[in-house]
Amino acid sequence: MRNTAKFTTAALVTGALTLGLSACGSGNAANDTSGPLIVAASPVPHGEILTYVKDHLAKKAGLDLEVKEFSDYTTQNPATADGSVDANYFQNKPYLDDFNEKNGTDIVPVVTVHLEPLGLYSDKAKSLGALKSGATVAVPNDTVNEARALKLLAANGLITLKDGAGNSATPADIAKNPKNLKFKELEAAQTPRSLNDVDAAVVNGNYALSAGLKPAEQALALEKAENNPYGNFLAVKKGNEDDPRVKKLAKLLTSPEVKKFIADKYAGSVVASF
Template sequence: MRKSLTLLASGIATALALTACGGSTTSSSEVKELDPANPVTLTVGASPVPHAKILEFVNTELAPKAGLKLDIKEIEDYQTPNTALSDGSLDTNFYQHLPWYEDQVKTKGYDFAHGEGVHIEPYAAFSEKVKDVKDVGDGAKVAITNDPSNQVRALKVLQVAGLVEDIKDDSSVLTLTDAQNPKKLKFSENQPELLINDLKDPSVDLALINGNFILKAGLSTKDALAVESTDSNPYANFLAWRAESKDDARIKKLDELLHSPEVKAFIEKEWPNGDVTSAF
């Protein structure tokens, strides 16, 4: 089952619970093993693409034989999945990478655990005004995420493209020095899900967009001006769950299935140009 939810950070827990068919009805303590003859449901929050699409494949092709049924909740923004996981509206979520996860746990006090990386969606820079990154002029307006863990990621894409210099792991657009920003780029911060709209803004010269929103907008990294490398990339997305659910057989099985040869082959077939790459 796959349901689409477009929720914002305020009031999300109630909204998600009401749309989740009553939420998860099976506690993790009740599930010690799985029986294909009596499948149990696992409620998973996920970004629509590629996460929910990968989960759909698992739900159709792999989960039935494992005694598992996925109730997939598509969530557009980046705050809702962890808030809903924390309050129990979700059993697990599939949308985040380690830097984001660590920042969320540190700043919001979540008691979570996570699996190994499943896939990487490269960050990329797009423009509707110039055809080559070399044509981005001095003082150009650059739309960038306001999320710190992904903002430094975007800045590193610009660094590889030769537009900024000496980017550190804690760099942000607010702390860039003149030496780091020799072209005096003007940055416009926005929520990650809104950067596709910024790309169409006539005042924006360049927009840096996260991979899942690239896919949702029907774009491709092959048309980008600069693309993040996937080699030794620390931004692999993984399954996350509440720490108290560490012995939940449903979550263990889903994490196992997400790292199966079948899922790896599905990713390679579905995104052959590298918009999504396997992390295992």
């Protein structure tokens, strides 16, 4: 049975505001390595993967693991920075780099575990070619994932981005748009819910799974895993990389058992990166 705490956005934001990003934290974060390792995670697939580790591998490895699921991924880095949790597992490197730069924090990756391929989905078109001229496409509105969505569309010939458009690309960086696509910028969690209202939507892998979509089967276009910079990793506040509990979890998350669990459970919709 899953022993997982679920946190609402409001509660977490309140905690972050109260403690502040520069707070020393309390409990098991920072210097105390004797208690349980508290890890923040998005529910799917991160929380599921961590719960598998907790239920099947942690005890034998001598790791007391506590999983806290965050419904809003934007609150996980603040909770890690202020010491509310010891680590998090939900993000990729471009997203973390952007967060650290904007917030003056120093959160670092520990080990990359998996990739959730970003996909383009539609309830109206059965193929990329069937997208009509002037179609509206929903894309995530956060800096990194919007750029990632536009790169996916560009890789599949729907648009062309200007030279030099990088991890902060927006629709303003589109050089060619032969189908005259229109873009609706939404919070990432809202993109799968928008499918009834738009012609297509670019959806993060975890939100696609939560919405019952099957990326490997239903996506009109899907990111390739090879040389992909968007692998999701375990992360901690700098200085906590050598915490023995963190090292144990990193080893378990990249074990053959976890690789098999990911392959069996997600059937290509989530791909192990190790």
